[in-house]
Amino acid sequence: MSEIADKVKKIVVEHLGVDESKVTPDASFIDDLGADSLDTVELVMAFEEAFSVEIPEDAAEKITTVKDAIDYIEKQKAA
């Protein structure tokens, strides 16, 4: 797993207080990890801070799973 994936996973575990084993790539923040809409906004802000990237509102809306977040950040970092 990439460094970015590791860090994303850690942020999700920390913020949502869920067991690490549940944070699989396909896990949906809301459906599988018990997040509400405010959690997802806070997660996006935590990602922004941790990775020094800006995630605009329309992109943030599409980040619904752990993999979505990893992919988006990896793409930003590669660019």
Add this chain to the structure above:
Amino acid sequence: MFRLDGKVALVTGASGGIGREIVRALHAQGATVVLSGTRQAVLEEVAASIGAEGGADRLHVCPADLSDATAADALVAAAEEKAGAPLAILVNNAGLTRDTLAIRMKDEDWSRVLDVDLAAPFRLCRAALKGMLRRRAGRIINIASVVGVTGNAGQANYAAAKAGMIGMGKSLAQEAGSRGVTVNTLAPGFIQTAMTDVLPEAQKEKLVSAIPLGRMGQPGDIAPAVVYLASDEAGWVTGATLHVNGGMAMV
């Protein structure tokens, strides 16, 4: 009831008539209070006079010019640093007026009042909420004014800012509710302070005649209501506008 021991509160406009009474009341309930305002010397004087009765170590001064957006954005973090603990209570009390009839109102009169009385409180709420939501606790109390609900000739700018504050508070209350953070508005009526001392005597008499309780309010009439909204006991009150106005407007 209503004890605030161990809680950090930030009060803006702490050198003003209402502000200093709010500081005194929160401090008396055990809170650590950070006083903000533009005039450092006056803030220090207020802190010294309140601290002279005890608990001086729970008073901190953190000046800021809220017409400066960067300063407003940075104030919550600066206050937390001074107090050495995260913010539990934010009281947006700072405000200014530039009264004149609309037809004579300059753009600058409008924008300055909206900046300091509405945009700055929003900036402080935004900064405070980030931590409060994470900590699942917090109290925000915005000091508006009865004229935000009733309007007042000569105060289109001030009334707009205060009405805006009420709408903003209701929105923030909905955003923050799931985390146990409450956002309420307190709307004072006509209170005897430097801000109302400038009104002509005849106008003051007319105002008092419209107040069922028969007198202008004192800063001490407002501060206890802030204590209530800041307390754990008010944990099921959010998005509310508490009118403290002697009955002048029953809304």
